[in-house]
Amino acid sequence: MTATVPAAPLKSNPMRSFAVPAQWRARIGYLALLAVLAYLVVLPMIRLQALAFENGAQGYQSQYGRFDIGETIRTTIALAIGSLVIAMVLGTLLAFAASRLPARMGFLKIVPILPIVMPAVANIVGWAFLLSPGPGYLNVLLRKLPWWSGTDSGPIDVYTVPWIIILTGFGLTSFVYLFVSAGMQNISSEHLEAAQVSGSSTIGVFFRVVLPLLRPSLIYGGGIALLLGLGQFTGPLLLGQNTGVNVLTTDMYRRVSESPSDFAAAAAAGSPLVILGIAVVLIQKLLLGNQNRFVTHGGKAFAPSGGRARWATMTLVVYALVALVIPLVGLIVVSLTPYWSGALSWSLFTLDNFRELFANTAVIESVVTSVVTSFGAVLICVPIGYIMANLLVRGRRFRVLSLTGDLITALPLGIPAVIFGVGFLLTYTEPPLILYGTRTVIVLVYVVLMLPFATRMQMTAMLSLGNAYTEASATSGASPMVTNLRIMLPLMRPAILSAVALMFILLTHEFAASLLVRASTTQVMGTLLYDMWQNGSYPQVAAMALLMTAVTTVGVGAAMVVGGRNVLSNL
Helix, strand or coil: CCCCCCCCCCCCCCCHCCCCCHHHHHHHHHHHHHHHHHHHHHHHHHHHHHHHCHHHHHHHHHHHHHHHHHHHHHHHHHHHHHHHHHHHHHHHHHHHHHHCCCHHHHHHHCCCCCCHCCCHHHHHHHHHHHHHCCCCHHHHHHHCCCCCEEEECCCCCCCCCCCCCCHHHHHHHHHHHHHHHHHHHCCCHHHHHHHHHHHCHHHHHHHHHHHHHCCHHHHHHHHHHHHHHCCHHHHHHHHHHHHHHHHHCHHHHHHHCCCCHHHHHHHHHHHHHHHHHHHHHHHHHHHHHHHHCCCCCCCCCCCCCCCCCCHHHHHHHHHHHHHHHHHHHHHHHCCCCCCCCCCHHHCCCCCCHHHHHCCEEEEHHHHHHHHHHHHHHHHHHHHHHHHHHHHHHHCHHHHHHHHHHHHHHHHHHCCCCCHHHHHHHCCCCCCCCCCCCHHHHHHHHHHHHHHHHHHHHHHHHHHCCHHHHHHHHHHHHCCCCHHHHHHHHHCCCHHHHHHHHHHHHHHHHCCCCHHCCCCCCEHHHHHHHHHHHHCHHHHHHHHHHHHHHHHHHHHHHHHHHHHHCCCCCCC
């Protein structure tokens, strides 16, 4: 007889019982990242609106009970629509001209993008030096013509609404060009060749073939340009402040810069822009639908005409002169003179302004702060953008998280930067995180502003690559981490470097949000230039604007060295 020994119960592995499935690890990771982004993007907006509705919506009563609010709203709408029309016409014309360039003139395709390299604040200041009614250099030349001789002022006044609209439209043209030229490259050359074989002229091809096929790009680019026009701050502030030209964004700045600050009224002033921005973002989502439909990798690219197309070359050259060269000349002339005057002579030219500029420790510190905060924000934005792009493109298992991430990353594109500046100023001047006046808060607001660019540009690259590479890697047994590091990142290198270049350009130019969160001891280049402008140190302003342009150019040059000469062309 043998005794039966009861089997000992199997011991469970405590590590195994707490193991989290891979799918849930990814879900928790995405959720944590979205929580951080929501804290940065959404919380300042919620706090602003809560403040505006306090005490019986006192903020709205204060802002919209003013006698001149109607004029402010009309000017805001006129600025948005007027600049949109100018940017759409010029951007579309330039994109079509760039597509018709002969092969040997292909380098001119970069011309419409170059004005982005020049800071908006420098561009506006340059035009002010040229078109100011008194000492503006172009006005001085125009007064030598018989029609305007004998007058001491005009004929052009750059401080008026029409000229603010025109200059804003010029500034937005490059953004429209980027969208339209991208759409132009997706047009098959067979359509254009068929139209030409049928006897259609170049103008006929443009209106009957190109424009209808560009409708999605025009709608998307137009929406973005409209939002940028509504949120314009630099031009109205620099040119309209002393002549009583107000828009909603400058009203916001005035409300928080006066003593005592009225954050509730500032929040109420920005509400129409926030609501419209959210509406445009949602409409775009509905119109675009499933973005995987836009996979184009391996498709036939747009073929240049190969013809002579002198009109195309002349169009791009004239645009370069007007948008880039002429305002630069204005800055250079003023920076080389001891004072801004319509009377010039060779004996006045001096380099003293640049010597004073480089001897000023505040200027050097502002350059360091601009570069450090810009690089810091870019280094944070690139991995966040990659993760969010991965969620949006391949996160079919996480539909709710994907939809939430899509909205959060798109919001900063629809809401003006000055509103985020006010929101960050309100949020980070109070516990638990008091960061006002530090580089940290500048980096955080820069991260929020660049989130759409970091995500969208990398998402576009992922969409164009499709799923073939990731599926082949998974079939070979590679983990998602290995696939991303060894397959996707090398393939996406041009797009990532283009995103880095664009973000660095935009951040070193950033002015609106920086003006709200800066302190007198923590200045970036744009805010220091504004202080000089306010103090009337115009030659120093011109020298500072050129320094800003030089810093940005060096950054873009470094990106081109690393990513190749086509970095800007890939924007």
